[in-house]
Amino acid sequence: MKTCISCGMPLREKKDYPLEDESKDYCVHCANADGTLQTYDERLDGMTSFIIKTQGLDHEVAQSVAKDMMSKLPAWKDVH
Ligand SMILES: [Zn+2]
Numbered sequence: 124m125k126t127c128i129s130c131g132m133p134l135r136e137k138k139d140y141p142l143e144d145e146s147k148d149y150c151v152h153c154a155n156a157d158g159t160l161q162t163y164d165e166r167l168d169g170m171t172s173f174i175i176k177t178q179g180l181d182h183e184v185a186q187s188v189a190k191d192m193m194s195k196l197p198a199w200k201d202v203h
Contacts, residue, residue: 128198129153129166149198163202167193 125134127150134150137143141154149160152169161169170189174180180188193199 127153129160129196130170131192131196153198160198163193163199166199 125148126132127134127148129149130153132139132150132152134140134145137145139150140147141149141151141158144158147154147158153161153166155161167186167189170193171182171186174185174188175182178185178188193202
């Protein structure tokens with residue numbers, strides 16, 4: 124089973140893939156409407172708001188947690 128290179132989510136079903144395209148290595152949440160992978164900054168924003176929402180952290184703290192998480196993922200490990 125593949126996991127998303129951008130967020131680490133397991134890609135179990137067709138609907139987990141952008142445009143249900145199973146040749147992709149990233150999930151529907153990390154893709155734009157046209158099926159391409161979002162940019163680092165878009166993902167960082169998305170992940171930061173997710174952490175604020177789920178863990179109630181301050182923006183600055185949430186962003187550093189998000190950066191740390193992203194630095195461990197294959198799509199972003201060489202970015203920044
Ligand atoms: Zn993803």
